[in-house]
Amino acid sequence: MVKKEDGQLTGDEKIIREKFLLYFKDLYCPPSVHACRTDDTNNIAQMCHNIFEDLNNTAWPKIPQSAHHKIVDAPDYHEIKKALFDMGPDKSPGPDGSTARFFQRYWHIVGPEIVQQIKLVFIREEIPDDWLKCHVTLIPKTEEPQTPAEYRPISVGNILYRLVMKLIARRLQPYLKQVISCEQNAFVKGRCISDNILFVKEILHSFSLPNFRQSAFLLKADVNKAFDKLEWPFLQMAMQYLNMPQKIIALIISSYRRARVTINVNGKGDGFLKPTRGLRQGCPMSPYIFIISMEVLSRMINGAVNGGLLKGVKVAHTGPVVTHAIYADDLILMGDASQVEVQVLYSLLQSFAIASGLHINPQKSRLWFSRRCSQQTANSVQEIWGAEEVVGAEKYLGVMLNKKGDIRSNGRMLLDKLKAKLSGQVKWQIANGEAVHALSQPWFNSWSINQNANQSDRRLKVSELIEEQTGQWDMQQLTRLFNQYQIQEIVATDNKPNLQARGRDRLIWQHTKTGKYTVKEGYKVLLEMQNEPVAAHVFDWQLIWRQKNLEPKVKIFLWRLMHKGLPMATNLHRRMNNFNPMCQRCGLENEFEMHCLFYCETSRQVWFASPLGIRVHALPLDIVQTCTQVLDCLDEDGAKLFANTMWEIWKERNKAVIEHEIFKTRDVIQRVKVGMSMADMSNCLQGDPSNTIVWQKYEYYPEGWQVLVDASWERSMKSGRAFVVYHREILHSVGLRASDMHDPFHAEASGLAEAMQYVYDKMQIPMDTMVQFFSDCSNLVLAINQADTADLPSWRAVPVVNEIIWRVENASQGPKVQHAKREALQQPHGLANAARRGVMNYEGPPTLMMQQVGRLTEMIDDNFFQRVQEAPP
Template identity: 40%
Template sequence: MVRDDDGLLTGKDNIIRKQFVQYFKQLYSPTGQTDQQEDMLEEGDSEAVTEEEELWQIINRHQGAKIQTDMHASITRMPDFHEIKQTLFQMGPDKCPGPDGITARFYQQNWQVFGEEMVQQIRKIFVEEVVPEDWLQCAVALIPKIDEPEKPSEYRPISIGNVAYRLLMKLVANRLRPQMRKVIANQLNAFIKGRSITDNVIMVKEALHSFNKKTFKQKSFLLKADVSKAFDKLNWHFLAKAMRHLNVPAKFISIMMSSYQRAQVSININGRGDGFITPTRGLRQGCPMSPYAFIMAMELMSRMLDQAEKEGIIKGVKLAHSGPTITHLLYADDLVLMGNTSRNELENFSGLLRKFGKVSGLLMNPEKSKLWMAKACGQQDMDRTVQIMQAGMAEGGEKYLGIMVDSNRTSVANAKMLMDKMNSKLAGWKSHMLSHAGRLVLIKSVLMSLPVYYMSVECLPKGIIKRMNSLMAKFFWGKMEKNRYLAPVAWKKVCRPYEEGGLGVKDLQMFGEALFMKLVWEMMGGSDKMWVKVCRAKYCPQIDFWDAKPYSSSSAMWRNIMNLKGEFKSNVRWIIGDGSKIKAVAQPWFNDWDISEQRTMAARKKMVADMFDFDTGQWREDALNEVFNSVQVQNIMQMHPKPARQAVCPDRLIWMQSKSGKYSVREGYQYLLQQTRENTIDARVNMWQKLQKWKGIVPKVKLFLWRLISGGLMLAQNVHRRINRISPMCQRCNAENEYEMHCFFFCQGSRAVWFGSRVGLRTQDLPLNIVEALQYCSTVLKENDIQEFSYTL
């Protein structure tokens, strides 16, 4: 259903097609607008040309990094057979078939047939710098943005290109990717390895925390600006100039412009393509190169704002006296601006954005842009900011990158939103129609992935984690319709690793701590990320992070970091380079280091390099004796390696629980599990470990066996232990209590089943304990018989 020109909902196929084709024609190739800026000169639009010149003058004055020219030969080298094949096999085999319906799997499986021709075509493109026209035809799949879309603008267009075209663009992207981190500013955190979406969320949360403090006297604003249809409206002429400005090799610019300018797009409506459109602007969402092309364009916005701040055109905001000045943050097309509320600054911000929008095609959408003001701002400041920046005030419950950021109790607000998401997922699943194995897969792959993003920036309340665990347990045991139910096995046991007799579901509390410990690691290691610089200036400007403590007015994130810091101190160590970064008594760097010993403030400021004589290559024993005891001094004197004035490697912090020395969430979680691991492993755990090695057993049967040995089956005797009024007697024979061995081996009906099975099991020879019985069967039965035995059970 879609609304027609009169605003009425209609389901007529011809009207739906007309509405979509018209909308996307205007979006990709608007009437009266061309891609070439030279046309402006012919039309006499001198004002637009002047604004573009002013914009480029600001950008060109910025001394930002560029791709080194001596790297061009390596980046644009002729691809060989091996590289092209490797790139093809990096593509998801069944992801996104092209307009011809062929996926990457077809080419991967038939590489020996098509490989040589594919290599020749790509090598030819590298020589001629022109992409064949038949590679450039693509269909646009429409993905709804909301639950009940009624307008074409409420669909997200995803381009479905040929596998050959996507292979070419992936090859180009692979070549340029290592250079992106060198030329893209720290404020841009999208699509760059080592940078994270959570960095921006933390920055915004810290900014709003400062804004709400009475001690923050700056009259400042924070604008969350929405860039309207950013990918679809990017000006190609501007993109080409942006890539030339960053010194992207001309060969790649030519290949990309060739693919953009000669493309033909059809809109896939109800399974059939319609309306061939020749775009004059925009990037293909779904093309491997599009994210990098977009951030190169946005890098110029970042450089424009940075240079404007350096020249005093705008001032930005400092969240702490010694902290960095913040003017903007970028994640893909999500833009955050920060500045003061003076008329001059606001008009300069607005003017810069307007000029950039005219030249690049990336215009702000006032309806979706929101403002936050510092407490120091009066009503006049607010009115002026709203008027000039053309954005509405945030009214509460506002999100940034999917996280609520403007509430004093954001953890509770985000937890509620998370619970709503989990409930909506569970509402669409019919647990009684799924096996326990199927439910387990959904819990691990879907439900456990929901809180990961939230827990990366804040610790969820324990009560919320308990409710989430309860929901997952109810779903696993198939009791969603009941408020109270009998769980055969405690959820805590389900969350144990396989090697400890559990099912490997992550413990949410521990996993949340492991995620948050990543932030502690970045703070301890002195990361160059902006949020780390801001937090150091805001919370420990005069002291080292190792000595920092939480206080009542600090943000919830900082208090959580402080709470987890102690877990880290005993598990990290500095590896000596030149000793210039390591505080001798405040940071661990030798085996007998003990922070609990009290030292003077002067001693705490000494670096390891101060205690070493680089001329003689020996430790200064007198300096060591001033701050360390005799045993520690002897240990240090015998240390290897010793500091070196020109060390091959600088001082490096390592996480001792990892082989690589770098902290990872996975290894952090394993470490936390070890702290709660039981020293004794009982026979049930050993049997479960052995069951994992049984071959030919489907997950559904393995999970049944786990329930069997864990006491997780609702047998009469198991229920009787908890509910006394339930009879423990076997309902089939009424001769004995219904426990595991009786139900599956000793009952008359069970004996008859085993007698008639191909396994030939003599039940009278079995032990009385179910675990011992399974161990006995795994010993006496052959591999084929074990499979038959499992399915018979």
């Protein structure tokens, strides 16, 4: 939706596109560059000439001439490869449609060509036209933007263009500390944002002290559209002034002037714009170019101080004179509150604005005055700057500035930031909603802090959003407090308050089954957020150790594999430099873990014949990530097959390498098949005969009912829930499949809840009739019988368990939940497995059901090894 000239919102695609294209055409291609405005262009050129002529008359640090060859020389193979592999692999693709991951994954194929092309760019001092195409993606600045100005344009260029700019930026960075003045702290190694924050807060604190005798002002200046309005002639002269190599300057300016930009609106772009000013937000070089431009302003101000035109501010009698602080486009100016000094500083900024295109926006700028400054003086300063005086607190670089030193505003802001950060990690699980404030505590996924809420709304509890009579959401309240997307999630969520519910609202960490935070889980989530491979020491080893049907030697093999402890060629090469790291089977690539077990052609043949259906080309490059992803999606049988297949490939590889035998794919597959069968037989023989109970007798109530419940679950969140209903004989058998169960406990609890609902609602058995429900999940049975959900193994199952407890407690006799051994639940267990595998959803006579399950299971087993027998040798 976009706002038209008459103030009305419209969703018309054509109008939206026209408004956006017109706005960005005016932003990137201002009319002053056309022939009809040559006077303005001449004024800019003259102003630039005057500024840099004055600066050249003063000795300021510049990039040494001796460093030019280090910046200009063509990069070598290793420098190019390192820069490419340091790029975020999954960042937005450019017009070529490729992400950095593509080039990183297939470096062994495309690497030599990339190196050659990048070297040619540095030699010819020109970037190919195709590399300069750019898509501008629009990121909303507000929750509900209505005008093009409320979107931030992010340029997404081709990977090779970004790679060239990254190389230049890396070479230039070591020299910036020498040439960028100490008043600038952004993007300079060794300087940080906290320096600016502490500096400005100390100045404001001094303004309020009785012994500060100066009449002074401090201006927080807002630079309007800083990155988008920077003039290229000024930029070129700024880089020349700092003695950047002329070849690099020509390369950068040429890439700007020849660029073609497409504005993406709703995922589509029409035609190209040819910008005449501005930097590309998203280009690795843009931050450094910007601080070079702002360095001109810094030196203009320092030159005025040295020339006696500006007094600045002195916090102490023997302290230094301070006049400004710059962090990227955040500009702080300060000085004596005399009309003469303010006028000089204002004139400097006007000259800089005409030359650079970076104008101050007075509506968004703010002023502070020292306690010695009279109201008349403050009014005259405000009139010159056109900015308002700060009455309370004002935000600067993420903290609140307040002359009176009020730290509460900083504390509130810190808490709000912390809540916003944690909103995607932790949330409140609602029982009755009495303990959770709807607007100040996260309780659904898209929750965010509502800064505009009044105090009474901030105290509103989640329970107050429910209508007491109906037990449904109060839509009038939701519409008033939340946006439409949040309302959709709230209505659809199962995190709904039950005013009669037992238990209490509790805060949960969403990345663990129990809802409790652990350092291990937090570290794993942090690595995932940074796109880092999961290290072996944070791998969930329960995926392997709990596999009772996996031989110990295979478990040890997997442990050594993920700790890079197997004698593969690359591992041996790390220990012995003279050892050849190449694969001795194919000779095409270094033999690392993924190549040995998956990528090598002989290994690919084995996986092609495997019934697991693993697509080798789609697997991650890291062996730990691969094992995590694959094992997460497999049940016990699939995990055993996956591990045994890797084990047999490794054994056959050793024969091929050590005994110089031919790698025989058919033998590997046959051994996998035999190994699976032998493991099953071994597990049966090792079992305790006293525990092999076919059926367990339970007390039958003369007028009672019995329901046997079980669930089957796999890490892809697919599950099967089943129950069998008895009343002296089997009456009903039900099997249901679901794909939204997050863990086994969740599946077991849902299965029991569905069984109760079926018995009491569908079969319409009266609630005062004794019905025994049997489950093999001891934690679930204990929680229900003790009516305590505080320490459940799964926080997602809490609402389900609360519902069961409510049913148990609100019946005179009603349901009774007891524990049973797994051997006693063979019928629901088999039915749940069949439902999970997608064999069937079933409701009907149990005898026919078990016959169908048996026949279908046999069919699956036959198909399981059909491809194995047809595999190539």
